[in-house]
Amino acid sequence: MNAYKDLIAAYQAKHPEVEIDYQSFPYDVYPQKLKASFIAKNPPDIAEMFGTWVPVYSTNGLLAEIPDGERLRDGYYKAPLGGYSLNGKLYGLPLEFNIENGGMLIHPKMLKEKGIEGPPSTWEELVESARKLTVRDGKGIKVKGFDFVSGDNITFTFLSMILQQNGKYWGENDHVNFRTPEAKKAMQALVSLIKDDKVADLTTFGGELDISDYFFQGSSAMTYRGPWSIAAGLNTYKAEDFEYVPVPSFTANPPSYAAESGWGLVASQKSKQRKAAVDFIEFVSSNENLLQWNLSTFTVPAKKEVAENPEFLKANPFMKTSLDILTLGEWIGPITDRDYFFKVINDHFQLMASGQETVEAGLRGIEKSINDNQDQHK
Incomplete structure (x- = not known):
């Protein structure tokens, strides 16, 4: 103001x-x-x-x-x-x-305690480090190794992982196309972080706090978030023990993003x-x-x-x-209803990550819902 x-x-x-x-x-x-x-x-x-x-x-x-x-x-x-x-x-x-992509908050001390020398430089290193950094107790995950589960990040990360494979997600007539091998591979990798690697979960999704708040409270070791979250750490939490570092590309290509x-x-x-x-x-x-x-x-x-x-x-x-x-x-492209676009992807992601829907079915559902909505706004 x-x-x-x-x-x-x-x-x-x-x-x-x-x-x-x-x-x-x-x-x-x-x-x-x-x-x-x-x-x-x-x-x-x-x-x-x-x-x-x-x-x-x-x-x-x-x-x-x-x-x-x-x-x-x-x-x-x-x-x-x-x-x-x-x-x-x-x-x-x-x-x-x-920009919501490309950078993540990390606790260097947590990485050092697990024998991890510096931030990961490849996607494979990111996943491996996230597994090591995840801390569990009898109630579930106590410290998430790599938290990316937020309303914006799920969508942006999914789209960016498609781009990093030299793929596209827009088809004809302002319709999305999520039936490509690149879209399937990207979504499968994101879902696997929850289902298979278990480095994060859905417990805080849609909650009152942002995932960056949980990071600064010590509940995650690495958190994928936009640079605006830095100000919250500095001003609200007076945080000192953190860094903002690059998120590795999903492929050997440069880390392009939507x-x-x-x-x-x-x-x-x-x-x-x-x-x-x-x-x-x-x-x-x-x-x-x-x-x-x-x-x-x-x-x-x-x-x-x-x-x-x-x-x-x-x-x-x-x-x-x-x-x-x-x-x-x-x-990101000609989205006619931003809130709906993101909500559809987030809703289906939760179903896929919780095992209630396959990746293939989820992508079909996302594509149909978004394209129907795009048509309604023309």
Whole structure:
């Protein structure tokens, strides 16, 4: 919130004729409130949107085009821009790179106590280390060797493991295709971590705490989570004995991954102040202003020059793991209902991991449910 207020004050100092009324809402109500404002034809001049929401609005002609899109596009990583792009044009600009993959939290002391010299460098080493690190008591798993069981991570890891096999998961007509050998191999490996390797379980899935909270409480040795979890460890838990390290690729290929377009700014096409609204978005998106925004919000930069600025890494040394792989990110694709997409994968994963459904049946169910939903939103 303060990051926006500072930028608004800086912009108004340069443009005293412009008055910006800043309003914020709880996330639980914001998406519906935003949608209702556009339906009522009384949208905000400028709105913060999550990248996955943007295509619904841009496809329906509700957002203003950002001028000079071709030039601007070259300055950003491709994954954050995906949701803001339509037919070669930009309808907003991302403020962050919403990366959930590629890095994990580890307790170096736990690894050392088990005779593990440093973080794993291959997927096979990851699984082997996770087995050694898992601690059980009479009630089940006391310390998870490798925790990846969260609403976002199951989906992102599954998709990324497909990409790391040089596979694809989008077919024709914005339909997913999970009948490929790559999809089956990826899902089987994830399910095996629960069923066969037993390095994690489903006991905390959907609970009040995030899996990063359990990590900082000492309930897991290695936890697959986005870099935003670092801030929670530093600020909430005052943690010191942890590192944020790369997650090895599932294959010998580079650790490519799927990523959503994160939070950014858009302007309403119908705004009477459209020119000023677009100008403010461009002002916020300057290298200097974005650097300060990313630093103050502890977010990964979507813009190349900001991510490559030594000042950013100096202020956030834990971010190195994520910064090193930003070029490997691919836009997750044209999902029409983000919550449903992730829920379907998560629901079937639980059935597969608990032995109530085979991997083959689970993938068929995921594919059919998502594709039916994609069709409903066309």
